[in-house]
Amino acid sequence: MCRVLDNSLFVKDRKKYIKISECATSFNSLYNKNNIIQDDIFNVLENYVARHDMPFEMLRYPIEDTDLCACTFIRKGRMFVMINSALPLSKQIFAAAHELYHIYCYFEEHNSELLQSGSILASSIIDEEAKEIEDMEANAFAAILLAPKERLDEQTDVYNLSYKNISVQTILKIIDIFAIPYKAAVIRLLEEDRIDAKDAKKLLQVTEEEISKQMKLTGKAARWQEIHKDFVRFGSLSELMYDVEQMDAVRDERLSSDKSRLTEIMKNLRKQ
Secondary structure (H helix, E strand, O other): OOOHHHHHHHHHHHHHHHHHHHHHHHHHHHHHOOOOOOHHHHHHHHHHHOOOOOOOEEEEEOOOOOOOOEEEEHHHHHHHHEOOOOHHHHHHHHHHHHHHHHHHHEEEEOOOOHHHHEEEEEEHHHHHOOOHHHHHHHHHHHHHHHOOHHHHHHHHHHHHOOOOOOOOOHHHHHHHHHHOHHHHHHHHHHOOOOOOOOHHHHOOOHHHHHHHHHHHHHHOOOOHHOOOOOOEEEEEHHHHHHHHHHHHHOHHHHHHHHHHHHHHHHHHHOOO
């Protein structure tokens, strides 16, 4: 697990980390007014793309391959972001924030890679194997955006959190507040000098089984580990079908057939 530290931008390239931190802080101020985001990240992402006048579709549905977290691509002037809803909610949230960084680079830095080849986010990139520098940047951006310094300081005071002799339960409280994955929470505390590298390594060596056990015992962060496989969203498709129905733009038989087909697809996805 300590590869998480080695593959973090904070450890790998401190100068670049500072730049990304400034970008995330500026973005948060402009598009979120420094609020705690949690699962509102999906709306923040959608609003950001809309502010740049690009048609956008957010697709969220369960995929059996849980190594696939998310992907982003642009086709015919429309941007699509797909999030795998078969993952714990905290991972979906982090994946959306990670993809937001690639989108940010496309709009603000005119990086054409997203247009040319899109972005695919594997679970391992979030967990510990971010080998490409841009993925390290995206992970850092996502964590800072979701758990910004000001809010971290504020919530530390509100809940009277102590980081001396830090325990797993303190990390779970951070997760509960900010809806970020366990490893991201540990890294954020290291980045803000709340814990040292020795504490970070110790916390990252805790097994997933022990983390889950502590969640069940305390109830902390459990809501962000829920998996809603029945959550299916096909962008604006349902709204477009409704608009077509209101305009009487197609025959009733065709509309009924399309609705039945969409219902069948959604039902099959929810069974996965």
